Amino acid sequence: MTSDTPLPLILCVVGARPNFMKIAPILSALRAEHSGLRAQLVHTGQHYDEAMYQQLFSDLGIPPPDIDLEVGSGTHAVQTARIMERFEPILDASKPSAILVVGDVNSTIACALVAVKKQIPVIHVEAGLRSFDRAMPEEINRILTDQISDFLFTTELQAKDNLIREGIDGEKIHFVGNVMIDTLHQNLSRAIPAATTFSRNGLPAVFSGNPQSFGVLTLHRPSNVDDPAILRNLLETLEEVSRQIPLAFPLHPRTRQKIHEF
The missing domain is CATH 3.40.50.2000 (Glycogen Phosphorylase B;)
Structure with missing residues (x-):
């Protein structure tokens, strides 16, 4: 060449x-x-x-x-x-x-x-x-x-x-x-400590107290959020899980809309 x-x-x-x-x-x-x-x-x-x-x-x-x-x-x-x-x-x-x-x-x-x-x-x-x-x-x-x-x-x-x-x-x-x-x-060098992120977003102190013991979830697939029964079951399950471990749930616009609709 x-x-x-x-x-x-x-x-x-x-x-x-x-x-x-x-x-x-x-x-x-x-x-x-x-x-x-x-x-x-x-x-x-x-x-x-x-x-x-x-x-x-x-x-x-x-x-x-x-x-x-x-x-x-x-x-x-x-x-x-x-x-x-x-x-x-x-x-x-x-x-x-x-x-x-x-x-x-x-x-x-x-x-x-x-x-x-x-x-x-x-x-x-x-x-x-x-x-x-x-x-x-x-x-x-x-x-x-x-x-x-x-x-x-x-x-x-x-x-x-x-x-x-x-x-x-x-x-x-x-x-x-x-x-x-x-x-x-x-x-990695730009990563922000989890406790700092929680504090900035106004999450309860339970997150900052032990930043290694929490869950983060996302939920937005149509198959999961478009059917009221399926979405309700998922949210009820997440509520049970949240009693064992704090959950941070960034709401996707689609999911937020469906929750309000149902």
Whole structure:
């Protein structure tokens, strides 16, 4: 490759907030001076809180996306179709050597489908993870993305067994570990003691008294919060658990809405 030849381009696709925490160390490595590669960050806009993203970019030490598809919300079908429609011209214009997708959101399968139909190699980070629950949209996204990916990077040994059982060539599978651990290590020095966080948010003294003895939970999946009976059972169970150990429960907007509705 001569000095005039552009370096191979990898398009790194993210769609939801957790994806940024996974992509940050990958993007840093790809953009390192001697990586021999170019990398561009494509944000589909599947999650789209502008203020939150600016804070996220700052916290993770990554620049804003090179490309923003701005797809917004919608049903699974609408969102997936919109991503595919807007991602195709990006591939036509940039002609990447490969695309890299992470996780299991609609952006993952949508962009992988567009790329594979254009004979562009697909790299899937977090391949092979399974809940074995086809009622979860993410499970469908995982399975389909793995079937059409050229390079499958796994975070755990069980993932390879899952992929082999589904008929995927073992030569495509590479155990690389969990990139979230890289993000954790990069940010450990900035970690705030739990007691300080509790105090800032006005939590009862029971949290600050023994900051190692508490639980943190999140609850927002439609399958958990959209059905009144299921949500009620979960909340009753959490109430029982809270008698044994203090629970910090950051309320997702969807969950807050459903609690008020029911």
